[in-house]
Amino acid sequence: MNEVSRCPMSAMRDDRKSAGIAEANVAIDPRTTGVGSFGFVREILRSPEVKQDLYEFRNDALHDPEHLPVIFLDGELHKKRRGQLMRFFTPKAIKERHRLVMEQTTAELVAELRRTGRARLDLMSMQLACDVAAVIVGLTNSNRKAMARRIRLTFASIGMDRSRGLGRLVHRLLTIAKTMSFFWLDVMPAIRARKKQRDEDIISFLIDEGYTNRQILVECMTYATAGMLTTREFIVMVAWHLLEEPDVRQQFLDGGEETQFAILDEIIRLEPVAALLQRRAEVDMSGPNGEQVQAGEHLTLDLRAANVDEASVGECPLALDPDRAKRQRMTTSWLSFGDGPHRCPGAQVALHETRVFIDALLRVPGIRLANAPTLGWCAAINGYELHNAFVECENG
Numbered sequence: 001m002n003e004v005s006r007c008p009m010s011a012m013r014d015d016r017k018s019a020g021i022a023e024a025n026v027a028i029d030p031r032t033t034g035v036g037s038f039g040f041v042r043e044i045l046r047s048p049e050v051k052q053d054l055y056e057f058r059n060d061a062l063h064d065p066e067h068l069p070v071i072f073l074d075g076e077l078h079k080k081r082r083g084q085l086m087r088f089f090t091p092k093a094i095k096e097r098h099r100l101v102m103e104q105t106t107a108e109l110v111a112e113l114r115r116t117g118r119a120r121l122d123l124m125s126m127q128l129a130c131d132v133a134a135v136i137v138g139l140t141n142s143n144r145k146a147m148a149r150r151i152r153l154t155f156a157s158i159g160m161d162r163s164r165g166l167g168r169l170v171h172r173l174l175t176i177a178k179t180m181s182f183f184w185l186d187v188m189p190a191i192r193a194r195k196k197q198r199d200e201d202i203i204s205f206l207i208d209e210g211y212t213n214r215q216i217l218v219e220c221m222t223y224a225t226a227g228m229l230t231t232r233e234f235i236v237m238v239a240w241h242l243l244e245e246p247d248v249r250q251q252f253l254d255g256g257e258e259t260q261f262a263i264l265d266e267i268i269r270l271e272p273v274a275a276l277l278q279r280r281a282e283v284d285m286s287g288p289n290g291e292q293v294q295a296g297e298h299l300t301l302d303l304r305a306a307n308v309d310e311a312s313v314g315e316c317p318l319a320l321d322p323d324r325a326k327r328q329r330m331t332t333s334w335l336s337f338g339d340g341p342h343r344c345p346g347a348q349v350a351l352h353e354t355r356v357f358i359d360a361l362l363r364v365p366g367i368r369l370a371n372a373p374t375l376g377w378c379a380a381i382n383g384y385e386l387h388n389a390f391v392e393c394e395n396g
Contacts, residue, residue, distance in 0.1 A: 016270045018237070018271050022275055025382075034302055036301075036309070038312035040288060040289065042335060042340075044301060045279070050285075053279050053280040067215045078341060084205065107360070120388065125236050126151075126228065136346075136349070187220050225381065227349070235357055236373055237273075241320065243369040252359070261355065264351055264355060265351075266322050269307045274381050278301075280297070280298055282296075303336060312328070368391065373386035374389075
């Protein structure tokens with residue numbers, strides 16, 4: 001790759017692999033106001049006067065706000081609940097508990113790849129993401145490979161729900177059946193085990209807080225989406241970039257953790273898995289460039305647009321530049337994990353497991369991308385999907 005810190009290449013250069021599929025599918029809800037400038041999106045996300053706007057999900061659960069998933073909450077209740085859960089995502093928890101799982105699963109996956117000489121990236125990354133999230137949530141009392149398959153099929157079904165009429169009804173019934181399979185075969189065994197003996201995980205915490213089995217299922221589905229599916233896509237996207245871009249790949253292999261995390265941050269800036277966030281303004285707001293938002297206005301925050309806002313991310317915003325964050329003095333992963341009180345609590349877990357896996361994968365002798373992923377779109381998360389990418393290596 002050319003040196004990009006001074007951006008000598010054409011201003012038309014675009015290193016994004018998901019740009020086309022996003023352009024075809026990302027649409028701002030006409031009932032909302034779109035916001036795409038980096039500075040104003042970040043200000044909105046950080047403001048205590050802006051609330052979550054998940055109106056399509058809230059009505060069936062508002063009668064019991066104490067037991068809502070944390071993603072639905074705002075204000076003091078959100079602050080309290082998030083504070084209670086953050087102990088599962090701290091650097092200490094990653095180092096002492098989750099890192100071992102990351103390394104063990106990665107070693108198994110790489111060993112199988114070397115034995116067979118060929119593997120499918122989205123299945124490898126799904127197994128890793130499931131194993132790590134399962135330890136955090138407490139879904140450790142069923143067959144982990146079977147659980148990963150059940151979760152993958154359940155959410156594939158949700159994401160592909162585009163049928164109409166009778167077909168739509170059949171599709172929904174199949175999705176419910178798959179969800180209940182996950183509940184009875186994975187969630188309930190974990191609940192029963194933790195009612196007998198608590199562990200250091202989220203299900204144990206939820207039992208202590210008086211959550212019902214149904215409410216625990218909702219929490220598990222929420223973490224499955226945030227901790228498994230999006231991480232799976234990110235891992236495959238990183239592998240795709242580094243297997244096709246030898247200079248950045250070598251920089252990743254030669255660098256220490258700081259360099260590797262800088263490369264991951266730059267890829268997630270260009271390729272955020274989820275494109276949009278919904279918020280509702282409680283007061284009138286003015287953006288840094290004169291943008292105006294009125295109290296009560298529904299907002300759609302365009303993370304893809306914000307992350308390539310040249311005014312904030314610097315020149316050649318569509319080019320993959322691992323030195324960009326340092327040059328722009330940006331210490332977080334831009335806006336791909338959100339920002340403010342609702343910033344993804346598992347962001348560091350996702351980055352660490354991606355780094356561990358990609359580092360091991362790229363060091364496999366003869367590793368190469370046999371075919372690039374097939375790009376798809378998941379309306380449920382407003383994000384891309386990557387399937388059927390195969391890697392090959394030397395046997396033995």
